[in-house]
Amino acid sequence: MALSAPINQVFADEEAVVYSRNTVWSRFRKHKLAMAGALVLLLMVVVAVFAPKLAPYDPNAIDNVHWQGNPLPPCFQDATQCGAHTLGSDENGRDLLSRLMFGARISLTVGVAAVVMELIIGTLLGAVAGYYGGWVDYVMMRITDVFLSIPLLPLLLTLTAIVAASSSKASLGFGVIVVIIGALSWPGVARLVRASYLSLREREYTEAARALGNGDVRIMLRHLLPNAIAPIIVQATLDVANVIVLESTLSFLGFGIQPPTASWGNMLANAESNLEVAWWAAVFPGLCILVTVLAINYIGDGLRDALDPNMR
């Protein structure tokens, strides 16, 4: 195995251009759990996109006909609910299933948007640091050190609390959450990009690109980025999962997405006090988070195996 590696490398370099997409896909397909994760995530995305069509009720509507102060039980506990509130209702008489569907929109959008922002900042700073090296690199790495030494959740909580308090509106738009999470979580990506740029800039093709008269920006984006993309994709996938957990934690603690907008996190905020009467209101939103995050983590794992077998 170890002996054949260099030979594989030679072939890989020659054939990479032609076969890369096919090999990645076929390797990914072999990872059964990653495929299962991809299916689950696809389902979640479809539900999130078509939430207004699929949801049986308006997520914020209170069922005044059936609700009498206590959360309505789900279908498998009370058969009369089967046609109506399949997963029961929350403590305010709102349909749980509809709220979960709309919550999926929030969680997935925040996850993807914050990671896109994190990628833009992290890739740019990491590329500059790795490509130029020297004092630029030194300064930037010390900045990432500072960011990495402060625990993320307390800092996020502090910032969202401050922003929430200083905005005149009662509700905190999810754009603010996205910007704050994105602005604080880039150091991981920056380090990754820097590490690959440090080695890539010494390669012959970089030298060749420079000799042909390409500018620094063009070399960084056009010649180095495609070669550094594999670990970035893996990291970004795993970060989507992390961001979803972060957002739901913030919302649970009351500093994220504000009610009445449904998010999986803030649906759990009141669940603790209703734990004795309505277990379903506490179980289902968390289950959604767990399943989604698990699916994305397995996809990330599968991508890691598929994109770079040597990374494990």
Place this chain on the structure above:
Amino acid sequence: MILHNAPGGGLGPYLQNPHITQADIARLKHNLGFDKPIYVQYVIWLGHVIVGDFGYSTSNSEPVFSAIVERLPATLELMISSFVIAFLIGVSAGLFAAIRPYSIWDYFITTFAFFGQSMPVFWFALMMQLAFAVHGIPLPGGYQIQLPSAGISSGDTFDFGDRATHLVLPAIVLALLQVALYSRFMRSSMLEVIKTDYMRTAWAKGLNFQTVLFKHGLKNALIPLVTVTALTLPGLFGGAIVTETIFAWPGEGRLFFNALGQQDIALMMGYLVFNAFLVVFFNLFADVAYAWLDPRVKYD
């Protein structure tokens, strides 16, 4: 620095008090230096921190430093017990998985680790409360596991039994993520060690199973775990905030959470600085420990 942009300029708790007049507010603002520009305030605050003065908590009416120190034992109690649980379970699970790689047990442990990493801490806490505190787990013979969901009942006197029963749930909740990480790292680290020449030599010498595995294998496989432990610390603080808030544990996390709601800037800043300090300290500690445990590592 950003913290000072909050409305009320750090006087939030006072503004809510109806007995305080506009004139008092102006006087307080002047006394506390809130009428100065933000960067001046920041420099003054920094100067105070360097000499150990973290300012005065407006919501707790006590110096920030003493508020933090007062809650430290409770947090340490929680963190250390969760760490011990996580370390024991994580290391033995990882070791077990590495001895029989790709067996059914290995798959079970790896899957569990994935679950542990994906589990939102607050939801796991809620589920533990639901299972053990609200309903209770019935045991054969009419016994029931019923654990208290929150708080410590005896405030002044130290009652070991009471402390321990209250500690179980939050410690397990805080341990879950660590168990997942430790078992994964332990597995890969042990798998690497098993392949080494000195392990083969040990087997070839005819040493018995335990000696090879524990004296030669485990000892070396544990070294990388020191770094992992230091790296999980920032996450542990985040987890502690959630866990302490849900289980009403009187530690740093809940102190900070209350400060957030009250816009108690001095306390928030104090907590963040304190945490950053601890993280840096433990990273340094881990580096030193690493060099001590592994003589091959040398620092210039």
